């Protein structure tokens with residue numbers, strides 16, 4: 001549904017992505033994982049059309065993303081950036097309503113019946129219904145993250161690109177929100193998530209792309225990417241890996257001697 005071919009990005013003297021291919025299908029949750037600075041956010045920004053690549057192309061089905069107008073693009077994909085914010089002192093329900101702007105002329109002042117339904121549904125799916133009348137600036141970090149997810153979900157775009165959507169959430173809300181995003185995929189959505197928590201990636205993603213140093217180290221079904229050799233090489237740490245219990249467990253154990261930026265290692 002969304003496909004990127006040969007993506008490179010140059011930012012000043014740095015090249016955060018070099019020749020990366022990526023694709024994600026409808027009906028699946030696709031995770032992007034990798035160490036800090038490996039290019040995950042940059043790739044998501046390219047997929048969202050907010051970071052032009054210096055080489056390569058992004059396609060939505062057969063349409064070149066760069067040929068779509070911003071509003072056409074916004075109807076096709078919703079993008080939830082990392083550390084997003086809202087400039088005005090809106091209530092959470094109004095923040096969610098902003099997600100309707102690509103589809104509706106005045107979703108805050110004159111919401112249509114369709115807007116109301118989509119906003120209520122998005123608030124529920126982002127676990128925000130009880131926050132709906134709270135002013136956004138008053139919320140905690142995790143509550144703000146959920147409100148911004150509600151805004152993205154309210155678009156009801158077929159593709160959702162979310163950068164670390166659960167990083168600020170408590171464990172119960174992490175599971176709740178990722179279950180909700182899985183349900184988006186089950187309903188036919190194409191969900192792409194940047195995740196740091198590999199246990200959650202193992203549990204909720206169908207496929208993964210593993211980035212290291214701006215290149216694609218591996219891509220494929222989740223279990224095929226979360227192997228000890230690939231993870232050790234990418235992250236420079238050992239992992240305790242148990243996929244036999246009720247939920248997969250994948251936690252770092254100890255930095256490996258050859259790990260970069262590990263001055264204490266032999």
Ligand SMILES: Nc1ncnc2c1ncn2[C@@H]1O[C@H](COP(=O)(O)OP(=O)(O)OP(=O)(O)O)[C@@H](O)[C@H]1O
Pocket residue numbers: 011012014015016034035036037038039040041042043
């Ligand atoms: N505007 C910029 N100018 C120069 N370098 C940049 C810019 N934005 C990002 N970079 C660099 O590009 C590289 C990739 O950054 P990116 O944010 O994509 O990494 P990431 O994998 O999402 O990292 P993290 O896990 O820390 O969020 C980093 O080395 C970063 O310093």
